[in-house]
Amino acid sequence: MSVLIYTESENGAFRKNAWEVASYGAQLAKAMGTEAVALAINVTDPSALASYGVARVLQVNDPRMDTFNARAAATYLEKAVAETGARVVVVGSSADAKFAAPILAGNLKAGYAPNVVALPESTSPLVVRRTVFSNKGFAHTELSGNTAIIGVSSNAFGTVEAQGDARAEAFAPEVSDAAFGTRSVSVDKATDKIAIADADIVVSGGRGLKGPENWNLIEELAGVLGAATACSKPVSDMGWRPHSEHVGQTGKPVASNLYIAIGISGAIQHLAGVNASKVKVVINNDPEAPFFKAADYGIVGDAFEVVPELIEKLKEFKAQNA
Amino acid sequence: MKILVCISNVPDTTSKINFTADQSAFDTTGVQFVINPNDEFGLTRAMWMKEKQGATVHVATVGGPGVEPTMRKALAIGADEAIRIDAEPTDGLFVARQLAEVVKNGSYELVIAGRESIDYNGGMVPGMLAAMLDMNFVNTCIGLEIEGTSAKAVREIDGGKETIETSLPLVIGGQKGLVEESDLRIPNMRGIMMARQKKLNVVPPVDMGAGTKDVSFEKPPAKGPVKLVDPSQVGQLVELLHKEAKVL
Ligand SMILES: Cc1cc2nc3c(=O)[nH]c(=O)nc-3n(C[C@H](O)[C@H](O)[C@H](O)COP(=O)(O)OP(=O)(O)OC[C@H]3O[C@@H](n4cnc5c(N)ncnc54)[C@H](O)[C@@H]3O)c2cc1C
Numbered sequence A: 001m002s003v004l005i006y007t008e009s010e011n012g013a014f015r016k017n018a019w020e021v022a023s024y025g026a027q028l029a030k031a032m033g034t035e036a037v038a039l040a041i042n043v044t045d046p047s048a049l050a051s052y053g054v055a056r057v058l059q060v061n062d063p064r065m066d067t068f069n070a071r072a073a074a075t076y077l078e079k080a081v082a083e084t085g086a087r088v089v090v091v092g093s094s095a096d097a098k099f100a101a102p103i104l105a106g107n108l109k110a111g112y113a114p115n116v117v118a119l120p121e122s123t124s125p126l127v128v129r130r131t132v133f134s135n136k137g138f139a140h141t142e143l144s145g146n147t148a149i150i151g152v153s154s155n156a157f158g159t160v161e162a163q164g165d166a167r168a169e170a171f172a173p174e175v176s177d178a179a180f181g182t183r184s185v186s187v188d189k190a191t192d193k194i195a196i197a198d199a200d201i202v203v204s205g206g207r208g209l210k211g212p213e214n215w216n217l218i219e220e221l222a223g224v225l226g227a228a229t230a231c232s233k234p235v236s237d238m239g240w241r242p243h244s245e246h247v248g249q250t251g252k253p254v255a256s257n258l259y260i261a262i263g264i265s266g267a268i269q270h271l272a273g274v275n276a277s278k279v280k281v282v283i284n285n286d287p288e289a290p291f292f293k294a295a296d297y298g299i300v301g302d303a304f305e306v307v308p309e310l311i312e313k314l315k316e317f318k319a320q321n322a
Numbered sequence B: 001m002k003i004l005v006c007i008s009n010v011p012d013t014t015s016k017i018n019f020t021a022d023q024s025a026f027d028t029t030g031v032q033f034v035i036n037p038n039d040e041f042g043l044t045r046a047m048w049m050k051e052k053q054g055a056t057v058h059v060a061t062v063g064g065p066g067v068e069p070t071m072r073k074a075l076a077i078g079a080d081e082a083i084r085i086d087a088e089p090t091d092g093l094f095v096a097r098q099l100a101e102v103v104k105n106g107s108y109e110l111v112i113a114g115r116e117s118i119d120y121n122g123g124m125v126p127g128m129l130a131a132m133l134d135m136n137f138v139n140t141c142i143g144l145e146i147e148g149t150s151a152k153a154v155r156e157i158d159g160g161k162e163t164i165e166t167s168l169p170l171v172i173g174g175q176k177g178l179v180e181e182s183d184l185r186i187p188n189m190r191g192i193m194m195a196r197q198k199k200l201n202v203v204p205p206v207d208m209g210a211g212t213k214d215v216s217f218e219k220p221p222a223k224g225p226v227k228l229v230d231p232s233q234v235g236q237l238v239e240l241l242h243k244e245a246k247v248l
């Protein structure tokens, strides 16, 4: 028996979410009195997992996995479950994890609970708390069967330092070319920008910014904060910003530490997608805007005056705290 | 080409979410149900393939008789036939297993589902279905072109997009981008009239256990009031975010 942790990687190194997923898996293993084993695909040096309580690392080296392939990742996970007798598989909430996990669940006929926000309330039976209805509610979900898959919500659990050996061993089960099935032709990713899913801070603009020509305000603020940029749905529908920035119930979910909404009214569909963020700030010139009811901090004012001022103040703050 | 579009029946996005008094279930009192928004994009993409490529488009839903109005809407938008698997959709594994049976029996080559249902936010059914059927799968799909048995798909990844080549049989987890918002079809009078003549087949479920069960629900705790900062004191906001909220 064990807890199997799927740690994601990119260009030979762990992705940022690996630490949170590893922490969750290791703490769960501790609660279950078992061992935390990580699967790491094409990671040059997995030893850092030791600081999060991982006991063993199954290290896969497969050049075919240099670009992510969900079906093949699910196959590796399935083989790792067989190898370790895992009772629980812990995965993250990235687009890749949410691509591979249901395939694994289908292969194993295992229950899968995504968007889990805390360690299980009970391990026998296994019961987890997860967000449902786009953050408008929580469900307590029981997972039955021999193996269960838990998808940990980003930023909900955090990292927990713990001692582990992270004993690496080569893991090379047979995974046929047929397991690939899809072929990546090209990846189009802005390397100089922070992805919404990875961001601690997200700066988001709405229709209140009047037009795409004013987005320098959003970009500059995001630049000072090291934040990702996002937008409301109409902004992307009108083509002011790319669809990949659309956040909300029908766009990308946001679960950052800080979400700053500028010129966004706070429609129910927008809030549903961003409410999981820990601290929300709204800047809007209409004191009646619904976002003020959902936010922690707010400024009632004109974005074109407030935001440049905020950028200046943040620059001063950064200079003092550098 | 035979296409199956999987439709889940979900509360309208403006719905207030409440649970029953014993917290054991979602309270549907007064809730309007609609086609899951992610499925609407998929259905419209399928309509395009019907018109331009001569595809046959069926829709399937796992649910009780109460989901039929949503299915009629899909027929009014232009699907040729509908299939209702007569069972409560208990969990992703159960639903995927039911749909797998429909896909096998109907020899569908392309299955278009949504990235996730906006109610339980599972994001499970399409991937599980692909696994059960041993079909190729592209999730968070924002572009799809089929030619013969080859498929070119674009999927959203964290921070960008990826173009993928694959082949039929294929399952898609779709979302906005498959078509633009402005291209979404709204049923017109003629569509609604024609939908009345179309077949809505009801089939019994096959045996399959569930892997998960939602034992209880709760609403998030009420939020405290917003702290307002005067627009002439923007520096205070930076202070609060640093010292109080500790996010800077
Ligand atoms: C099925 C469905 C799904 C949807 N999904 C989503 C979704 O996922 N995400 C999403 O965002 N929306 C979604 N919507 C749309 C949603 O209902 C709202 O229409 C949308 O969020 C509004 O965007 P907005 O706040 O940018 O624009 P508006 O509602 O027009 O708000 C603009 C705000 O800017 C303020 N403003 C104006 N000028 C200034 C200024 N100079 N300085 C400061 N503030 C100013 C105004 O007071 C106003 O509050 C969905 C709708 C439907 C029907």
Ligand SMILES: Nc1ncnc2c1ncn2[C@@H]1O[C@H](COP(=O)(O)O)[C@@H](O)[C@H]1O
Pocket (backbone or CB within 6 Å): B005, B006, B007, B008, B009, B036, B038, B039, B060, B061, B062, B063, B089, B092, B095, B112, B113, B114, B115, B116, B117, B118, B120, B121, B122, B123, B124, B125, B126
């Ligand atoms: N009861 C259902 N009947 C038919 N299709 C469904 C059902 N539930 C989910 N789906 C499909 O699977 C997608 C993802 O749903 P889910 O896994 O529930 O988040 C939906 O967008 C639908 O296409």
